[in-house]
Amino acid sequence: MADVTDCLLGLGADKHLDRERALRKFQQLINDAGTSACLNDLAEGVKELLTSTTWEQKIGGLMGAKVMVEQCDIAGFDDLMIDECLRLLEDNEVRVRLAVGQLMRSLAAKLGVSVLQRCQETVLASIHNHFDREGEGSRADSTFSSGCITPTLLPGNRFPAATAAAPIGGGPGSPNLLAALLQSSYQPLVPGVGQMRHGTEGWKCLETSMKVLQQLMEGTGPAVAPHITPDVQALLYRAMHHPNRFVRESAHFTAASLCEALAGPQLVDTGLELAQRLADGLSDNWSQVRYAACVATRTFLNCVGQESLDKFLPTLTGPMCLQRYYVAEGVRLYAQETWRQVMGNTGRTQVAKYIDQVVFYYISQSKANNHAVREAACAVIAELMEKVDRQAVAPHVPDLLRVLLLCFKDSSWPVRDAACTACGRCVLAYPEEAREMLDHLYALWSDHLWDNIPTVRENSAAALAKAVVAYGEEAVQHILPVVRNLLPQAYQQPAESQKYSGLENTTTFGVAARKARDNDPFVHTNQDMFSCGSLSARFSTERLVKSDGCNDYGFARAKEPWEASDGAVRMVRELAVVAPAAASEFIPQVADLARLATFQHAYNMHESIWRSLPAIATSLGVKEFKQQYLEQFLPPLFADLRCGHQLAEAEAGKCISALRDLIGPRIFAGRLDDAQRAALESDTNIMPPKGLGVQGPGQLGAAGLQHQNGLQQQGIQAGGT
Numbered sequence: 001m002a003d004v005t006d007c008l009l010g011l012g013a014d015k016h017l018d019r020e021r022a023l024r025k026f027q028q029l030i031n032d033a034g035t036s037a038c039l040n041d042l043a044e045g046v047k048e049l050l051t052s053t054t055w056e057q058k059i060g061g062l063m064g065a066k067v068m069v070e071q072c073d074i075a076g077f078d079d080l081m082i083d084e085c086l087r088l089l090e091d092n093e094v095r096v097r098l099a100v101g102q103l104m105r106s107l108a109a110k111l112g113v114s115v116l117q118r119c120q121e122t123v124l125a126s127i128h129n130h131f132d133r134e135g136e137g138s139r140a141d142s143t144f145s146s147g148c149i150t151p152t153l154l155p156g157n158r159f160p161a162a163t164a165a166a167p168i169g170g171g172p173g174s175p176n177l178l179a180a181l182l183q184s185s186y187q188p189l190v191p192g193v194g195q196m197r198h199g200t201e202g203w204k205c206l207e208t209s210m211k212v213l214q215q216l217m218e219g220t221g222p223a224v225a226p227h228i229t230p231d232v233q234a235l236l237y238r239a240m241h242h243p244n245r246f247v248r249e250s251a252h253f254t255a256a257s258l259c260e261a262l263a264g265p266q267l268v269d270t271g272l273e274l275a276q277r278l279a280d281g282l283s284d285n286w287s288q289v290r291y292a293a294c295v296a297t298r299t300f301l302n303c304v305g306q307e308s309l310d311k312f313l314p315t316l317t318g319p320m321c322l323q324r325y326y327v328a329e330g331v332r333l334y335a336q337e338t339w340r341q342v343m344g345n346t347g348r349t350q351v352a353k354y355i356d357q358v359v360f361y362y363i364s365q366s367k368a369n370n371h372a373v374r375e376a377a378c379a380v381i382a383e384l385m386e387k388v389d390r391q392a393v394a395p396h397v398p399d400l401l402r403v404l405l406l407c408f409k410d411s412s413w414p415v416r417d418a419a420c421t422a423c424g425r426c427v428l429a430y431p432e433e434a435r436e437m438l439d440h441l442y443a444l445w446s447d448h449l450w451d452n453i454p455t456v457r458e459n460s461a462a463a464l465a466k467a468v469v470a471y472g473e474e475a476v477q478h479i480l481p482v483v484r485n486l487l488p489q490a491y492q493q494p495a496e497s498q499k500y501s502g503l504e505n506t507t508t509f510g511v512a513a514r515k516a517r518d519n520d521p522f523v524h525t526n527q528d529m530f531s532c533g534s535l536s537a538r539f540s541t542e543r544l545v546k547s548d549g550c551n552d553y554g555f556a557r558a559k560e561p562w563e564a565s566d567g568a569v570r571m572v573r574e575l576a577v578v579a580p581a582a583a584s585e586f587i588p589q590v591a592d593l594a595r596l597a598t599f600q601h602a603y604n605m606h607e608s609i610w611r612s613l614p615a616i617a618t619s620l621g622v623k624e625f626k627q628q629y630l631e632q633f634l635p636p637l638f639a640d641l642r643c644g645h646q647l648a649e650a651e652a653g654k655c656i657s658a659l660r661d662l663i664g665p666r667i668f669a670g671r672l673d674d675a676q677r678a679a680l681e682s683d684t685n686i687m688p689p690k691g692l693g694v695q696g697p698g699q700l701g702a703a704g705l706q707h708q709n710g711l712q713q714q715g716i717q718a719g720g721t
Contacts, residue, residue: 004041007026007042007045008049010022011045011046011060011061012060013056022060023060023067026063026064030068036074039068039074040074043068043074045064046064050088055091055092055095059093059096059099062103063099066099069103069110070110081103082115082119085100085103085107085119086122089122089209090126090204090209097208097212100212101214101215105218105219107219108220109219109221112220115220116216116224119212119216120213120216123213123216130209131238131239133203203247206244210239210251210254211250213254214254217254218257224261228261233270236251236254237273239251240281245284245288248281248289249292252296253295255277255278256295256296259274259296263304264303264305268304268308271300271304275300275312275316278316278319279315279316279319281297282323283319283364285368285373287328291330291331294323294331297316297320298334298342301338302341309342313350314357315357318361319361320342321347322361322365323335323376324380325376325379326372327376327414348388348389352389352392355388355392359384359396362377362381362384363403365377366381366404366406374415377403377407378419378421379418379422381403382421385397385400385425385430386428397426397430397433401433404422405437407419407422408423408444413453416448417453420459421463423444423463424463424466427463427470442478446460446479449464449482450486450489451559451563452560454608457566457567457570460570461567464479464574465578468578479575479582482568483572483586486571487568489564490564490566490593490596490605491561491596562599562601562602562605569593569605569609569612572587572590572612572616573612573615573616576616576620577615580620584624587629587632588632590609591633594606594633594640595635603645604648606640606643606651607647607648610637610651611651613633613637613655613658613659614655614659617659617663626667630671631671634671638652638656638676641653641685653683653684654687656686
């Protein structure tokens, strides 16, 4: 008896961990119960917990009741638990309401459809009663949140009085009209009221009641089908467009349960509207809703059967395809597996079959408010133009390229990055169709070589290289003036070391000065905050004025001269691959930039140089690089092994390792002075020659070191040739 009392006290404990421990003990007591008297004591204790006033004890009671429902048969207990679930359905504590859903599922799985019959009316009434927030009126079929706030119009599509009173004057494009629109859109609003009321606030138990409905359906199984009336389906479809994203998520999971219950002809007959709702869920701004829609979509397509897919694929092919590139990993991986299961080896054929619907969907998603969606749209557009039947895609190429050009001017750098790459892939796939926009593309790619974001500079260079592959010498002649202009820009970079000039350094901007700057509070205090994925300052209205398409993206942060040189170095590397003769004129200047260390970010530029140099050497040819350029790079390359910038040191070590293996250990060693050979033997950032294996971080081991020394000595005696 003492064990029973202690266990029940533990189920009602304040701490979650204590309740979990007590639940394991509770399960053990049920397994070890030798008499019905012990079970009755446990049942009475559970009932007492459920009638408590504290939410912790209610949860403990529901947890214990779930175990007893699943493992015991006590007369009248299950019926009483159904009543308790209905009583606690709208409890003030959300954790209690979630526990109610779990107990409901166990009851439905055990007792069957009778539980649904007793509870469905109450659960549906709870959903109906809380579907709309107080004071907001009915939402017959609200669209899901787009993430933007628009001014409320008065009857007759009139702007509020604040706008009407503003002096409009002029035409629709006048500055006064813009000022009036901004005034109406950004007038002070009271927090928690109207447009300033958060989308997840004020829905009370709507989300948890939706989860209870889902649990009832899953617990009942196929027997629930006769009870899914048109009214229930209509309510579910409304919930899939609810303004609250958590309600939409729950509704999509419930839709998956509905599909399993109606699997077969009944689902096929009523599935068109559901397919459209699922497509909308796959287009939601919130990743959690997209994931729930992915789950529901896979379940839906599996339940309608392979023979009926053609009825629904026109609606779902585009949304399903785009999710394979969505930034959220859970959504992306689940969607990729769904695509393999549903399409098999026919994916390209199906996309070509429904090309009009797919292209329309891609274009609409390229204009979504969520930058991650626009980024995915750029990726799938490039995939479409590269991989799908040319005859089907060709009529849509101009529209798709125009969409990519718009994305190329996006305020979010990941979107610009994706559009930059996509444009390069599209030009390579459809060079003639892209000619009419080629001047715009050259201008954008060239501008983005001087972008604030390293990956954008990287992908701009790669895209221009694809243009060279597509257009040959014509493209090279567009690129060369750009590189000639950008490459020397780093010489104009201000030397930020003036404030720290009293410190002793081995370089103009050495380790001590750099450390002092990094720890200077002024550098890190009262600076602009930036939004995720965008270099526009948070809470800034600058983008509102610059989003008319006449200007490019326009960041809040000014470009730095060294970033132009960094982008040009990346372009030289790409150019060396596709047009080595054109790239060779820039190699001496790249070597000179490697010696530049007069500003804070010089070593970031050095990283790019050392990362690019092995590829440049390979493309130019080992013999030419060794004879004409190697000795120009060796002094700054070995100097960066001790520059104090860890990333630059690591890249320098990788570059030395790659060049040594490319040229040959003996010849490479023969070009080094004593200090450089000592660094080659001892520096931990330099990997051993290929074939010797790695004995430790940067260490050759005794045999490897002896072998390397022998090779170096042979190289010296042979004159390093």
